Amino acid sequence: MDQTAHIAILPSPGISHLIPFAELAKRLALHHNFHVTCIIPTTTDDRSDATKALLDSLPAAVDSIYLPPVNFDDLPKDAKPSAKLSLTITRSLPSLHHVLNSLLSTDNRLVAFLADPFGFEALEVAKGLNISPYVFVPLNAMALSVFFHLPKLDETVSVRFMRHLPDPIKLPGCVPLHGKDLFDTIQDRESENYKWFLNISKRLSLAEGIIVNSFLDLESAALKALQQTEEASGSSSKPPIYAVGPIVQTGLSTPKDGSECLSWLGKQPRCSVLYVSFGSGGTLSSDQLTELAFGLEMSGQRFLWVVRRPNNESAYLSEGQSQLEPRDFLPNGFLERNRDKGMVVPSWAPQTQVLSHGSTGGFLSHCGWSSTLEGVANGVPLIAWPLYAEQKVNAVMLVEGLNVALRPKVEENGVVPREEIAKVVKVLMDKGSEEGKRVRDNMKELKDAAAKALGKDGSSTRALSDLAFTLKNKATN
Ligand code: UDP
Numbered sequence: 001m002d003q004t005a006h007i008a009i010l011p012s013p014g015i016s017h018l019i020p021f022a023e024l025a026k027r028l029a030l031h032h033n034f035h036v037t038c039i040i041p042t043t044t045d046d047r048s049d050a051t052k053a054l055l056d057s058l059p060a061a062v063d064s065i066y067l068p069p070v071n072f073d074d075l076p077k078d079a080k081p082s083a084k085l086s087l088t089i090t091r092s093l094p095s096l097h098h099v100l101n102s103l104l105s106t107d108n109r110l111v112a113f114l115a116d117p118f119g120f121e122a123l124e125v126a127k128g129l130n131i132s133p134y135v136f137v138p139l140n141a142m143a144l145s146v147f148f149h150l151p152k153l154d155e156t157v158s159v160r161f162m163r164h165l166p167d168p169i170k171l172p173g174c175v176p177l178h179g180k181d182l183f184d185t186i187q188d189r190e191s192e193n194y195k196w197f198l199n200i201s202k203r204l205s206l207a208e209g210i211i212v213n214s215f216l217d218l219e220s221a222a223l224k225a226l227q228q229t230e231e232a233s234g235s236s237s238k239p240p241i242y243a244v245g246p247i248v249q250t251g252l253s254t255p256k257d258g259s260e261c262l263s264w265l266g267k268q269p270r271c272s273v274l275y276v277s278f279g280s281g282g283t284l285s286s287d288q289l290t291e292l293a294f295g296l297e298m299s300g301q302r303f304l305w306v307v308r309r310p311n312n313e314s315a316y317l318s319e320g321q322s323q324l325e326p327r328d329f330l331p332n333g334f335l336e337r338n339r340d341k342g343m344v345v346p347s348w349a350p351q352t353q354v355l356s357h358g359s360t361g362g363f364l365s366h367c368g369w370s371s372t373l374e375g376v377a378n379g380v381p382l383i384a385w386p387l388y389a390e391q392k393v394n395a396v397m398l399v400e401g402l403n404v405a406l407r408p409k410v411e412e413n414g415v416v417p418r419e420e421i422a423k424v425v426k427v428l429m430d431k432g433s434e435e436g437k438r439v440r441d442n443m444k445e446l447k448d449a450a451a452k453a454l455g456k457d458g459s460s461t462r463a464l465s466d467l468a469f470t471l472k473n474k475a476t477n
Helices: 013-030 047-057 081-106 117-128 141-156 191-208 218-231 259-266 286-299 351-355 369-377 392-402 417-431 434-453 459-475
Strands: 006-010 035-040 062-066 110-115 132-137 211-213 241-243 274-276 301-308 342-346 360-365 381-382
Touching: 006 013, 006 081, 006 117, 006 259, 006 286, 013 035, 013 132, 013 369, 013 459, 035 047, 035 081, 047 369, 081 110, 081 132, 081 191, 081 381, 110 117, 117 132, 117 191, 132 141, 132 351, 141 191, 141 211, 141 241, 211 459, 218 241, 241 434, 241 459, 259 301, 259 351, 274 351, 274 417, 286 301, 286 417, 351 360, 351 369, 351 434, 360 369, 360 417, 369 392, 369 434, 381 392, 381 417, 417 434, 434 459
Parallel strands: 006 035, 006 110, 035 062, 110 132, 132 211, 211 241, 274 301, 274 360, 301 342, 360 381
Antiparallel strands: none
């Protein structure tokens, strides 16, 4: 039965979605002998260097096909990234159909198609071609619970804005979540985004299985609750859930040369540097950027900061900022004053190498799920600074559920002031702080649990084997 089975995967647009998909593909190919075709939706003719380098680094059993770029000329200039994300998939459906059809005509072992939740329309294309649809949620079980819970929540709430919900939401097995901490895409129940999201939530059960980037020891109660509901409701309504994480980037993260910041890290004392990064597209307002700069300086701690031009909108899915000159928007004299203690990198750093470096002792993060798991896999405690998407859900879980992060207080005006930043940074990094020690110790334990989950008999290894077994069975039937 070990004739190579073939699966096709479709990450939604953006390097940060591609990274966990590529890593999952790698594992299925190397550990379970699958042939994987990675189908890449594109928005312009220019394929980013990072995407290309990532795809080129994959093993021979993983090949890739770019879909023809979709056209956004009809969209307003200020169209939101989430609108572009969903439209990229919608407008790629005819070419996806064509690609899947031609793969089928040459390989009768194409057994499954894996998309992320935002590609739910693509699942229907696969189903129509008799290819088993699966969903890979590159997020955690708590975020997946939000998806599953939303249709019910929608029927019960009467407020327009989720942030006005009077009581916290109690998702089974999860820490209570205030309405304001729900995904930003579902804050306004009258928005197009909300309708899109609700639609996704209702159609998740179309999948024959859901793979989630989490592991049992990280979210045992939430995962058990998801499975139990599934058993309680019978096989028809909720697909089996496979917790296979942490699936994090291995190897070099980008083709860009990160050697300068790595050699700077090499000269710093052990666990002394706070790495500051807001993911592939997070940006701060101009005021917030200034406060962060002064806050880092006031903390007296060493830092490695990936800076982006200030902007009130995220730079997600927008062009890179490679020509960036940080001096143009950092406070006057900041770079000179902090030359000995800090390093500033424009727009992108080799994150996985930074986090696994012995000099890195803390991570101020926007709580994107991949960044978070990279922190966990390396045992680096966090300062939770969520910006958009599901990042606030992650922050609540990390701070209130797992106790592996500190969350600075945001003022009424939406800005975290420099004094608060300096205080939180000192607590996390200063070896004398009890609170910091608790968070650091908890993160070390979580790191060990993550390694165990991925070990020979670990829960995630077993879940991936179960999935592989099920898929291979389809190839032989
Ligand atoms: N990343 C990186 N260098 C950077 C910023 C991000 O390598 O300077 C990688 C990071 O390691 C992670 C991904 O980009 O794998 C970001 O994904 P995440 O889910 O954390 O956040 P998003 O970009 O989706 O907001």
